[in-house]
Each structure stands twice: as structure tokens, then as C-alpha cells.
Amino acid sequence: MPLLDVQDLSVVFKRRGEQPFAAVDGVSFSVEAGQTVGLVGESGCGKSVTSLAIMGLLPKRGNSVSGQVLFDGLDLLGLSDNEMRDRRGRDIGMIFQDPLSSLNPVVPIGVQVAEVLQRHQGQDRRESTRNARELLDAVGIPDPDRRLKEYPHQISGGMRQRALIAMALACKPRLLIADEPTTALDVTIQAQILTLLKELVNGTGSALIMITHDLGVVAGLCDTVNVLYAGKVVETTERHRLFAAPRHPYTNGLMNSIPRLDLPRGTPLTPIRGSVNDNIPWREGCAFAPRCDNVLDVCLEGTPPLVDDGYAALRCNNPVSHAQEVAS
Amino acid sequence: MLRVVVRRLLQMVVTLIALSALIFVWLRSLPGGPVEALLGERATPERRALLTKALGYDQPIWVQYGKFLERVVTGNFGNSIRSGDSVAATIGRAFPATIELSVAALIIAVGIGIPLGYLAARHRGRILDNVIVVGTLLGIAIPIFFLGYLLKDQLTQGLHWFPPSGRQSVGIDATRVTGFFVLDGLLTREFDAAADALWHLILPAVTLATIPLAVITRITRGSVLEVLGEDYVRTAEAKGLRTRTIRGRHVLRNALLPVTTTIGLQTGALLGGAILTERVYNWGGLGSLISDSITGSRDYPVLQALILLAAFVFVVINLIVDLSYALIDPRVRVG
Numbered sequence: 001m002p003l004l005d006v007q008d009l010s011v012v013f014k015r016r017g018e019q020p021f022a023a024v025d026g027v028s029f030s031v032e033a034g035q036t037v038g039l040v041g042e043s044g045c046g047k048s049v050t051s052l053a054i055m056g057l058l059p060k061r062g063n064s065v066s067g068q069v070l071f072d073g074l075d076l077l078g079l080s081d082n083e084m085r086d087r088r089g090r091d092i093g094m095i096f097q098d099p100l101s102s103l104n105p106v107v108p109i110g111v112q113v114a115e116v117l118q119r120h121q122g123q124d125r126r127e128s129t130r131n132a133r134e135l136l137d138a139v140g141i142p143d144p145d146r147r148l149k150e151y152p153h154q155i156s157g158g159m160r161q162r163a164l165i166a167m168a169l170a171c172k173p174r175l176l177i178a179d180e181p182t183t184a185l186d187v188t189i190q191a192q193i194l195t196l197l198k199e200l201v202n203g204t205g206s207a208l209i210m211i212t213h214d215l216g217v218v219a220g221l222c223d224t225v226n227v228l229y230a231g232k233v234v235e236t237t238e239r240h241r242l243f244a245a246p247r248h249p250y251t252n253g254l255m256n257s258i259p260r261l262d263l264p265r266g267t268p269l270t271p272i273r274g275s276v277n278d279n280i281p282w283r284e285g286c287a288f289a290p291r292c293d294n295v296l297d298v299c300l301e302g303t304p305p306l307v308d309d310g311y312a313a314l315r316c317n318n319p320v321s322h323a324q325e326v327a328s
Numbered sequence: 329m330l331r332v333v334v335r336r337l338l339q340m341v342v343t344l345i346a347l348s349a350l351i352f353v354w355l356r357s358l359p360g361g362p363v364e365a366l367l368g369e370r371a372t373p374e375r376r377a378l379l380t381k382a383l384g385y386d387q388p389i390w391v392q393y394g395k396f397l398e399r400v401v402t403g404n405f406g407n408s409i410r411s412g413d414s415v416a417a418t419i420g421r422a423f424p425a426t427i428e429l430s431v432a433a434l435i436i437a438v439g440i441g442i443p444l445g446y447l448a449a450r451h452r453g454r455i456l457d458n459v460i461v462v463g464t465l466l467g468i469a470i471p472i473f474f475l476g477y478l479l480k481d482q483l484t485q486g487l488h489w490f491p492p493s494g495r496q497s498v499g500i501d502a503t504r505v506t507g508f509f510v511l512d513g514l515l516t517r518e519f520d521a522a523a524d525a526l527w528h529l530i531l532p533a534v535t536l537a538t539i540p541l542a543v544i545t546r547i548t549r550g551s552v553l554e555v556l557g558e559d560y561v562r563t564a565e566a567k568g569l570r571t572r573t574i575r576g577r578h579v580l581r582n583a584l585l586p587v588t589t590t591i592g593l594q595t596g597a598l599l600g601g602a603i604l605t606e607r608v609y610n611w612g613g614l615g616s617l618i619s620d621s622i623t624g625s626r627d628y629p630v631l632q633a634l635i636l637l638a639a640f641v642f643v644v645i646n647l648i649v650d651l652s653y654a655l656i657d658p659r660v661r662v663g
Binding site (some may be wrong): 036055057084085086087088090094096098101102103104105106107108111115116120151153154164167168215 | 558559562568569578658659
């Protein structure tokens with residue numbers, strides 16, 4: 001049994017006077033214990049909403065969540081507010097995108113780490129502070145004794161993200177969700193944070209869901225990758241297979257948008273045409289069709305099914321053929 | 329921190345000197361004056377000249393001001409023209425009454441305003457929120473004297489729930505220690521006197537509290553709404569913290585920053601409201617003293633001292649607010 005099994009998860013936002021909008025539309029994927037799974041896609045494809053739905057952190061009003069989120073076989077969506085509260089931070093930790101705004105500006109770093117331990121492990125102030133110090137040390141924050149008393153504005157961006165990681169991992173959760181943890185950081189710091197995450201995940205045996213739009217992050221970290229487009233999974237495969245032969249035209253487009261050092265200088269990048277807003281509703285066809293180079297008539301006749309051929313699961317009528325590409 | 333305090337105190341001295349000059353000139357530019365007030369309209373010019381000279385008002389205004397400053401520096405504000413008592417004693421009698429009223433009003437405004445604003449924010453867009461928002465609008469819009477007389481008419485004359493005026497019932501012989509009647513009753517263990525003073529205090533305090541209560545409620549509501557949408561509140565939720573911890577440590581602590589500033593400003597406004605409230609309820613504090621000193625006798629020495637005192641209190645309160653702001657928000661702690 002996988003550690004986390006997301007089945008047919010949908011999140012529909014409803015606003016008065018507006019069409020309901022399915023930000024997440026029947027997403028299924030699973031995470032084995034200790035595994036690192038990527039959720040990849042551009043802004044607005046539903047990856048963050050998926051993670052918030054798993055955590056039970058979506059606003060209580062204005063949306064409806066359906067499907068199942070089985071954690072150890074237990075459906076998290078069926079839990080009460082308090083039952084979910086007991087699990088967050090203890091069984092599932094989460095790291096967010098912008099470390100400065102994700103930290104409380106008026107509470108010292110040490111308290112923000114220690115409060116997780118006090119809440120879930122019943123530690124008193126002294127014990128939790130001592131452990132918070134060790135956690136800060138473990139995530140590579142220099143001079144942890146001083147940092148405990150400092151406030152978020154007093155430490156650097158990289159250190160803030162490290163502090164957030166310390167908070168998320170304080171109770172050694174079995175699953176860690178990282179929502180674009182490196183987006184707001186400098187490139188050099190990005191690499192450090194990714195290395196740290198990798199080490200910590202390997203060390204504690206936590207599973208990791210890595211949410212990103214950056215295929216470089218995927219290449220360095222993930223075992224399996226789910227590519228999302230307009231709220232649906234369009235390709236799920238193992239990392240090496242994805243990079244060797246991206247078969248969905250969208251995935252392929254993402255790959256081609258990465259600058260490459262092995263091509264001659266001046267070779268233009270091939271971006272994906274249009275933007276994520278240029279899509280059609282899934283029920284009328286493939287949402288990616290308006291931007292796709294491989295589009296066929298059948299692509300505009302209803303949702304293509306997700307077909308798993310044992311090598312990869314793919315939602316496409318006319319996938320990219322790599323034999324062809326090599327020949328040409 | 330100490331440097332900030334010292335700098336602010338120096339600024340305060342400059343402010344007060346400038347203000348005192350302004351009051352001095354302004355008071356004397358008003359038609360009428362203490363001489364007319366004391367002697368009446370039919371006094372002979374000779375008697376007027378005599379009194380003017382005796383009071384020192386025949387000298388050029390800068391000389392008068394210089395003498396005033398000289399006395400102020402030594403802590404002597406002179407004597408009341410109306411009663412002949414020293415200004416310090418006159419104000420000293422009225423001061424505790426106003427402070428007691430203002431503190432009570434502030435306790436009501438803060439004690440109810442913050443929870444109410446928080447409640448409205450939690451129920452944003454629902455009936456409770458709408459009721460509270462409309463209520464605050466009424467609270468801001470309704471004039472103090474109108475509300476005062478309304479409450480007084482309805483609750484004292486019709487229903488006899490509260491006494492109509494004064495600070496203590498006739499016939500209660502309470503020992504005075506501080507001049508704060510409720511506090512005095514508690515200190516001397518004369519609990520019936522304390523209860524009686526409290527009973528007198530409620531209506532005026534509620535009347536005076538309405539505007540600050542409404543303002544604090546609205547600011548709290550807006551501020552809480554803003555903080556609820558902050559990323560760090562989501563982080564706190566992701567940590568699975570108890571609702572109590574999230575509300576107290578993560579939401580309120582941040583949401584109260586702008587509220588602190590508002591409380592300071594409203595405390596200043598309370599002094600103005602106190603004048604009206606004290607009049608309605610015959611309270612006998614600084615407000616009554618100010619209006620008596622203006623309308624009755626143009627009591628320059630008392631008025632000058634009163635306005636300076638009010639300005640002093642206002643500046644000190646805002647200093648306290650700024651310092652407490654620095655206590656709550658580490659980002660503004662500068663050397």
C-alpha cells in the first residue's frame with residue numbers, strides 16, 4: 001500500500017455569479033514511503049491547490065473538494081477539522097514558496113520552531129527550545145543559539161527557508177510537501193536548499209512531494225514525476241524515462257524551453273506557444289490542444305483518457321515519437 | 329531605545345512651548361476677558377483699569393508671556409481668577425474625575441472593540457459581520473451629547489437603572505485617597521462606596537466610549553482580515569497548531585499593530601469627548617472645568633494650564649503607544 005494515494009481528487013472553486021472553476025480535475029497519483037514524487041506544471045495548473053487539498057488547508061468556503069486522499073489507507077478528506085489538525089505538522093509537513101512571508105514577523109524563529117514540538121510531542125518550553133536549537137543546527141543554520149532569539153527580518157533568505165524546513169521536519173513527518181521551495185531564492189541558495197532537502201529526506205526516510213515548475217529541480221530530486229496541465233495529470237512516469245523521452249507534447253515543450261549548454265551558441269529556444277490561459281475545457285477536448293503542434297481532429301472530441309502502458313501513463317492522442325525525432 | 333525616549337521628550341518640550349505661545353495669544357485675542365467677566369458690563373473705566381493693572385494685563389503681551397513661562401518653569405501656574413485658588417489645586421481636584429472616566433471608557437472601548445472586531449472578521453460577509461459593521465457606523469456617526477442625553481433620559485429617568493448625574497450618591501460618606509472614587513472605595517475597603525461610584529461611572533463611560541469603541545472595532549476587523557490572508561497564518565495552520573495558538577500568537581499579535589496606533593489617537597480624542605460627556609452627566613472633571621473657565625470668567629491661568637496639560641497628556645500617551653509598538657513589533661526596534 002502506498003503511503004499516500006490520491007484518487008480522483010477534484011477541487012472546484014465556486015463564486016457567486018461566476019462559472020464554477022475546476023482548479024484540480026480528477027487528479028490521481030501515489031507516493032510510496034520514502035519516495036520523492038514531483039508535481040510539475042506551469043502556474044495555474046493546479047499543483048499548489050492539490051497540495052493544499054491534501055493538507056486540508058483550502059479555505060472552508062467557496063470551494064468543494066471531492067475524491068479521496070488516502071494516507072496510510074485513511075481518507076484525510078473524511079477527517080474532522082481537529083483530527084486533521086493533529087496530523088498536520090506531525091504526519092505531514094509542508095514547506096512554502098516565499099520564506100519571508102511564510103514566517104511570522106513578530107515571533108522569534110526559535111519559538112516558531114519550538115511550537116510544533118510543543119503541540120505534537122507535548123514537550124515543555126525548555127525541552128522544545130533545546131530541540132529547536134538542534135533542528136536549526138541540522139538544517140545548517142550557523143550559530144543556532146543566536147538565531148533562536150532572532151526574528152525573520154534579521155536572517156537571510158536562505159536561512160529563512162532552512163528555518164521553515166526545520167519547522168516542517170521537526171516532528172519527523174512521514175510525508176513532506178514542498179511547494180516551490182526554491183522559487184524565491186538565489187540560484188546558489190536554490191542548489192543548497194535542494195541538496196539539504198535531499199539529505200534530510202534520505203536521512204529521515206520521509207516521502208517528499210516536490211511541487212515545481214522547474215524541470216531542473218525534478219531532474220535532481222524526483223523518483224517519479226506527474227506532469228499537470230489545466231488541473232489534470234497528462235503524463236506520469238519515472239524520472240529517467242521522462243528526461244530520456246518526454247512523450248506528452250506539453251512535457252516535450254517544457255523540455256525544449258530549457259536553455260541547453262550542449263547546443264551551439266545562438267540556437268533559439270523553442271517555447272510553448274500561447275499561455276496557460278489559452279486552453280479549452282477538458283470536456284470539449286484536450287485542454288492543451290490550442291497550443292499543441294501535434295494536434296489532431298480527435299483532440300477536440302472529448303477528454304483524452306489517461307492510458308498506462310506500463311512505461312508511462314499518458315493522456316494524449318498523438319504523443320511525441322522520439323524515434324522520429326532522432327531520424328530527422 | 330533610551331535615545332528614542334530622550335529625543336521624543338525633547339520634541340515634546342518644543343511642542344509644548346510652541347503650543348503655550350499659541351494659546352496665550354489666542355486666548356487674549358478673544359472678545360471679552362477676565363476683567364469684564366469679574367466686574368460686569370457696567371463697571372467704570374477706572375475700576376477696569378485698576379483691575380487690569382492688578383492682574384498684569386496692561387503690560388505688553390510678550391512681557392506677560394515671559395512672566396508666564398518663568399512661572400511655569402518653576403511649576404507655578406498662578407491662581408484662578410474665578411476662585412482665587414491656585415491653578416494646581418483647582419486642576420488637581422478635577423483631574424482624577426476625568427482620568428477615571430477616560431480610563432473606564434478606554435477599558436470599555438478596547439475590551440469590547442478588539443473582540444468585536446475579531447468576531448466580525450471571522451464572520452466576514454455574514455449577518456453578524458454586517459450587524460457589527462452597521463453598528464460601528466452608528467457609533468461613529470452619533471453625536472456624544474445626543475447619545476448622552478438619550479441614555480440619560482431612557483435609563484435614569486424612565487427606568488431608574490442608573491443615577492442621572494454626579495460621581496457618588498448623596499449621603500455616602502466616602503474617604504478620599506486618590507480622587508479616583510472607585511479605586512478609593514476599594515483601597516479603603518468601603519465597598520458600598522466603590523459600588524456606588526461604579527454605578528455612577530457606567531453610563532458616562534459608555535457614552536464616552538462609543539466613538540473609540542466603534543473606531544477600534546473597525547480597525548481591528550480590517551486588520552484581522554488582512555492578517556488572516558497572510559502566508560504565515562497558513563504556515564501556522566500547516567504546522568497543525570491549536571486554534572488558540574494561531575489566533576493569539578499568529579493572528580492577533582500581528583493584527584494589533586495598527587490597533588495600537590489607533591488606541592493612542594483615540595485616547596487623545598477621549599479628552600475632547602470628555603468635555604461633552606462631563607457636561608451631560610454633571611461629572612465635575614476637567615471638561616466641566618474647561619467649559620466653566622471659558623464661558624463663565626475667561627479664567628486665563630486655568631485655561632492655559634488646562635490646555636497645556638491636555639497637550640502634555642496627549643504627547644505622553646503617543647510616546648507610550650510608540651514604545652509599546654516597538655515592544656510588539658521587533659522590526660521597528662531601532663537604536
